Amino acid sequence: MTPLDSLVRERITDGLKMLDGVRVLDLTSSIAGPYGTQLLADLGASVTKIEKVEGGDDTRGWGPPFLDGASLWYLSVNRNKESVTLDIQRPEGRAILDELIGSSDVFVVNLVQRAQQRLGIDAGQLRAKHPHLIHVSLTGFGLSGAHADLPCYDLIAEGYSGIMDLTGEAHGGPQKVGTPAADLLAGQDLALATLAALYERKSTGRGRSVDVSMVASAVRFMAPRIVPFMGSGQRVTRSGGRDSVLAVxxxxxxxxxxxxxxxxxxxxxxxxxxxxxxxxxxxxxxxxxxxxxxxxxxxxxxxxxxxxxxxxxxxxxxxxxxxxxxxxxxxxxxxVIDDPCLQDRNMFYAVEGARGWVPQVGLGIRFDGKGGVHRRAPPTLGEDTERVLRQRLGMSEACVAGLKDAGIV
CATH class of the missing domain: 3.30.1540.10 (formyl-coa transferase, domain 3)
Structure with missing residues (x-):
């Protein structure tokens, strides 16, 4: 018996349709990028997730715990998407990626600038071909600057931004937040910036190049601590479960x-x-x-x-x-899961996936009193490859079979 057994069973619905018709091509992995594109998917966008043929998104291997062979970390940030496996290092795979980009409104990638340029998927090259495209990069330190080429995870961003230094007891060591805070903050920024660019494009017809930095998002999160220091010079220190400004x-x-x-x-x-x-x-x-x-x-x-x-x-x-x-x-x-107030807001539920029921945490935002967003469970690796290639790109069954035999999809 696990908490999954007691969750409300949610069926497929139309979900929210505010971004209906918006196509997002998602080349990200791990947590930050997929969380941002899940937010867009929850609001109604059509999100196509491009994954490696072997192994797919890195989080598919994050565990235990696993549920029916699937990583629960992966399942937490990938609902309402379709999964296409593609080897973009090979010419045939790259040609397919180019076709998908050309028919997308938003392209999201979490590779550093040098890697994007090497693959020919940086904003400069893609927007020259597709002026309408909203190109979104989510990296650790941003696309420019001395650290632009450095790898980054949530732990690194939390430490760099000052979050860890101010988290924990006064006489203890620095602590990481108990959830991947920098990842989720950057993912929210990804969604926010994409929505702003989509809104602007309605009047200009042109896309944008969006540069989201995990560290910068985490630093902005620290503004209520940084601004008082800059204005007073008084250094803030860890205070555990206490606040240094309010007396009680x-x-x-x-x-x-x-x-x-x-x-x-x-x-x-x-x-x-x-x-x-x-x-x-x-x-x-x-x-x-x-x-x-x-x-x-x-x-x-x-x-x-x-x-x-x-x-x-x-x-x-x-x-x-x-x-x-x-x-x-x-x-x-x-x-938290048993809290009746959160249950009333449909924050916890289960959806039926290809391998059985999958637990989910809801969006938590309501529109006109409604908050249901579920359209489909997180996809298994490559679940939608054949359908997307045939329906969206018009490939024949024989062509798709040949690509599969060659290991390109």
């Missing part, structure tokens, strides 16, 4: 399980003390502003910590919800 914004222990508590403004500060029956703290001039509370932070935190340890988590969360005080549990993954 951290993890507290209760009689059983910990909670998060954020007293982010003066009104919430007063409501908190009213809720716990100690209005004197809330109305005291000594604590009337966050600046004053920061000066007395150690004393305040000690009082709150002592009080919260007297009752279990459920008691405090119910009380704080009643008084609209920002607080919450620190959920494990299994508790």
């Amino acid at each position: 914004y951290q993890v507290f222990d209760t009689a059983d399980e910990p909670i998060t508590l954020g007293l982010g403004n003066d009104a919430i500060w007063r409501r908190f003390w009213s809720a716990v029956g100690r209005d004197g703290y809330g109305n005291s001039d000594a604590y009337a502003s966050n600046e004053k509370r920061r000066e007395a932070r150690e004393q305040i935190v000690e009082v709150i910590a002592h009080m919260l340890r007297t009752q279990p988590r459920a008691h405090w969360l119910a009380l704080f919800a009643e008084h609209r005080i920002p607080a919450g549990p620190i959920n494990r993954i299994d508790q």
